[in-house]
Amino acid sequence: MPDEFRIMRMSRSEATDNFERIVDLLYESHRMIFPSMDIDRPSIVERIDRLLVHLEGGSAMLWGGFENRRLEGFLWAFERCFVGERRLHVNEFIVAKSLRGRGRGRLLLDAATAEARRLNLSAVDLLCSVHMHDTLRFYDKAGFAVERYQLIKRLDGE
Numbered sequence: 527m528p529d530e531f532r533i534m535r536m537s538r539s540e541a542t543d544n545f546e547r548i549v550d551l552l553y554e555s556h557r558m559i560f561p562s563m564d565i566d567r568p569s570i571v572e573r574i575d576r577l578l579v580h581l582e583g584g585s586a587m588l589w590g591g592f593e594n595r596r597l598e599g600f601l602w603a604f605e606r607c608f609v610g611e612r613r614l615h616v617n618e619f620i621v622a623k624s625l626r627g628r629g630r631g632r633l634l635l636d637a638a639t640a641e642a643r644r645l646n647l648s649a650v651d652l653l654c655s656v657h658m659h660d661t662l663r664f665y666d667k668a669g670f671a672v673e674r675y676q677l678i679k680r681l682d683g684e
């Protein structure tokens with residue numbers, strides 16, 4: 527893993543400076559995570575616009591991983607209350623496709639986990655699609671366990 531992968535907590539203005547790159551990373555990963563859904567770029571742009579609003583209001587936390595000054599991964603999280611327990615919820619988490627599997631994601635997750643501990647939160651939680659086998663293995667290695675299942679019954683084309 528190159529030394530120059532630098533993890534930084536990002537402000538709204540730093541996120542704004544990297545807006546297009548954040549959109550590109552999220553667009554690529556959403557197309558992979560939700561292959562049967564019609565993911566369009568404008569909806570991703572809208573999502574990142576909302577991220578900027580949350581950063582401004584202090585309700586979102588964003589860590590970026592930079593290499594040669596280029597954003598190569600990010601983790602967006604927020605504090606939430608789950609059944610009376612304060613947790614850090616990982617909302618979006620992506621490492622650039624060409625750089626996956628070489629320790630960068632772990633560094634981003636470690637930075638978020640350290641902040642969760644600092645804030646005295648009880649846990650870090652997140653959602654992960656069942657077909658994302660590599661990602662599930664990644665979380666397993668990082669100490670995560672399945673807590674709930676999300677069930678769905680399709681109403682179209684029954």
Ligand SMILES: CC(C)(COP(=O)(O)OP(=O)(O)OC[C@H]1O[C@@H](n2cnc3c(N)ncnc32)[C@H](O)[C@@H]1OP(=O)(O)O)[C@@H](O)C(=O)NCCC(=O)NCCS
Nearest residue numbers: 555619620621626627628629630631632654660661663664
């Ligand atoms: C999930 C993701 C952010 C992880 O980042 P990453 O840089 O690929 O992960 P790392 O290289 O830091 O992996 C850390 C550990 O997981 C292991 N790991 C990584 N990819 C793995 C794989 N495909 N199979 C098994 N283990 C894997 C690494 O070996 C490493 O273990 P070690 O610390 O014991 O050596 C990244 O793969 C990604 O962007 N995936 C697509 C989007 C996604 O699924 N996001 C999460 C949505 S919930």
